[in-house]
Amino acid sequence: MNTKEYKNWRVVVVCELNAPPAKVWDLVGGFYNINQWHPDIIISEVPEKQAEERDIRRKITFPNQKPTYEELVFMDNENMHYKYKWNKGEWGEIVQNYHAQIQVVETKLDARCLVQWSSTFYYFEDGLTEFYQNGFKNLIKMFGGKLINN
Template identity: 35%
Template sequence: MMTHRLLTTLAAALLLAGGPAVAADDTGSEATSGGIDVKESITVDAPPAKVWKAIGDFDAIDRWHPAVESAEIVEGENNEPGARRHLTLAGDGGTIDEELVARDDDRMSYSYRLIEGVLPVRNYRSEIVVKAAHGNASRIVWTGNFDAAEGVEDAKAQEVITGVYTGGLENVKKMMQAD
């Protein structure tokens, strides 16, 4: 089952990270790009506006990603650049803090960066975009750029982030097709 595999991957990420939260950037500065790129996408049989309504709110990831138990805005206003969300993961209760960098309703996209959390990465930036596909379908594209955390192999960091993305995207597809 995808949820079990994803949670196992996230648990492994926590173990690989060596316990304490991994900071977004060891220097405390905002990174512009890391050395690893991940891009995952999925086609969903639902109109883009419907998909964007389901996943477009920065604080809504717990409603569509099976590995996220809760999400709350802890600083700023939801969907406004600078807003920070605190995620609690299902299963192990690990946490992730992220900051919204940009959001564009017309383009149906938002980008964010990792502040700290259990993922085995640093200098992490990500973007989610919903695009029109064939007919009345949508294409969701989730991209990320990051460096592996200290002591973590690039391939392992890439595997974890790929698992996070595919787990979320597959669940959105399942949710949209159930409607």
């Protein structure tokens, strides 16, 4: 029996990158690109039967875990922002009601930007800050910059 008390969480992680926002968005803004910049995700792919479904989904695979499926809720390429949520898979049955968003904001014209990754979910602990930071640390290696809220 699980004796851990679940509660609602809100996680916000921000990094500053030394790169033009359009260049960062080209990588981060692709819904299926997450494995190209996040070291904890080994595969991100279009799920089977995607063409038969109305909603846009991705199948992501972490090392030694069953795949998780996420659904794109909102995409705004002009403002470099998208929202997504858990769709199916074992992870989302444990970390419940997961909704997240990623946004890139220009801070210095064609030279620097902030990236914010935030989410809300229901779980017994903060299960995402470290995961988001791992992705941002890799972006910092790629573009230069720093974590902001650390």
